[in-house]
Amino acid sequence: MSDERHYHPKTLAVRAGSEASAHREHSEALFLTSSFTFDSAAQGAAIFAREEKGYLYARVANPTVAMFERRYAALEGAEAAMGVASGMSAIFTTCMALLSAGDRVVCAREVFGSTYVLFEQLLPRWGIVVDFVALSDLDGWREALSRPATMVLVETPSNPTLEVVDLAALAEIVHAAGALLVVDNAFCTPAVQRPIAHGADLTVTSATKFVDGQGRILGGVIAGREEMIRGPILTLARSTGPTMSAFNAWVLLKSLETLPVRMAAHCDHAEAVAAALAARGDLVTVTYPGLPTYRHRDVVARQMERGGALITFDVGSRERAMTLVDRLQLFSRTANLGDARSIVTHPATTTHSRMTPEARAAAGVSEGLVRLAIGLEDPRDLVMDLHRALDG
Numbered sequence: 001m002s003d004e005r006h007y008h009p010k011t012l013a014v015r016a017g018s019e020a021s022a023h024r025e026h027s028e029a030l031f032l033t034s035s036f037t038f039d040s041a042a043q044g045a046a047i048f049a050r051e052e053k054g055y056l057y058a059r060v061a062n063p064t065v066a067m068f069e070r071r072y073a074a075l076e077g078a079e080a081a082m083g084v085a086s087g088m089s090a091i092f093t094t095c096m097a098l099l100s101a102g103d104r105v106v107c108a109r110e111v112f113g114s115t116y117v118l119f120e121q122l123l124p125r126w127g128i129v130v131d132f133v134a135l136s137d138l139d140g141w142r143e144a145l146s147r148p149a150t151m152v153l154v155e156t157p158s159n160p161t162l163e164v165v166d167l168a169a170l171a172e173i174v175h176a177a178g179a180l181l182v183v184d185n186a187f188c189t190p191a192v193q194r195p196i197a198h199g200a201d202l203t204v205t206s207a208t209k210f211v212d213g214q215g216r217i218l219g220g221v222i223a224g225r226e227e228m229i230r231g232p233i234l235t236l237a238r239s240t241g242p243t244m245s246a247f248n249a250w251v252l253l254k255s256l257e258t259l260p261v262r263m264a265a266h267c268d269h270a271e272a273v274a275a276a277l278a279a280r281g282d283l284v285t286v287t288y289p290g291l292p293t294y295r296h297r298d299v300v301a302r303q304m305e306r307g308g309a310l311i312t313f314d315v316g317s318r319e320r321a322m323t324l325v326d327r328l329q330l331f332s333r334t335a336n337l338g339d340a341r342s343i344v345t346h347p348a349t350t351t352h353s354r355m356t357p358e359a360r361a362a363a364g365v366s367e368g369l370v371r372l373a374i375g376l377e378d379p380r381d382l383v384m385d386l387h388r389a390l391d392g
């Protein structure tokens, strides 16, 4: 598709990045091959030397993965993207490519459990200094970045507390300190939030979630400037192999076609469910970025098109939360999110169970917190299931 900049997201989702083979297929082809042949020894040498363009080995690049990467980059408003094996692989690959021993990273305190373990336990083993800051506290970020830092990582909205940070304000602070801003966009996808337009240098996104949208496969994607993606990130990736499989790329490429319409339905349904929960008045908290009562409503209005599909509420204790999870009949009990099927999760005992109770409390993951990932079922049925479970 020529000059994609003029098209709207729904068009890009369906059309961007396609490249037909010599057979002129309409739907994108799945290239299940681990390597590519050369017409001659000289051509092999030229492709390896980058004097001639061409595929050589699937750990480095594959046409199906490349189509997914171009389409995703177009949606994210990024110059380039790289597909990898999972969301964690996107975060880890980014860190390994851009950080060295002695560097300092500042990470938001409210992040997914595995991200917390990576930053709190693993990166320090390689001599990387890590500090944590409360996500929405801009003064905290200013203070933390008054000392040298190489990178900042945030999730906005955060998993599971649904805190947000003003991305444009944070980007200014991060860039004044000479650091890079990396934003985990798993909860929104570019259909709801485009962090690069608000100053982020890179996005890292679990494609396992809403990008796939049907709970089938693992995937991750890093998006940002060409010089970073095709430079240090590709250099690291081609020598360490966090590669996205061609099959998964093909599934995700097809999924992107429906991403804007699916996300709109997810958000419609989540709005209805959040309003019904908030109207009950008997829950300790109901948090949804799309509710008029949401505490950072102004930030949401500036950088998110909708409230997303995640809702949390607090029922007061671990015991009550576990009972509620068991009573739900329509919601699936699983630790994933971003599926057509609505999901209920108790973060303290699942996604965030590897954090200490103190770290969980500091990150706002209370024992009574329940996370809902709203799917594509009729929201009236979801509301009925929740009322029935809450009323016992």
Ligand SMILES: Cc1ncc(COP(=O)(O)O)c(C=O)c1O
Pocket (backbone or CB within 6 Å): 086, 087, 088, 089, 112, 115, 155, 159, 184, 186, 187, 206, 207, 208, 209, 218, 219, 220
């Ligand atoms: C915000 C966030 N980032 C990253 C990940 C990791 O993604 P993956 O499971 O694809 O590795 C998750 C998984 O739940 C997540 O919620």
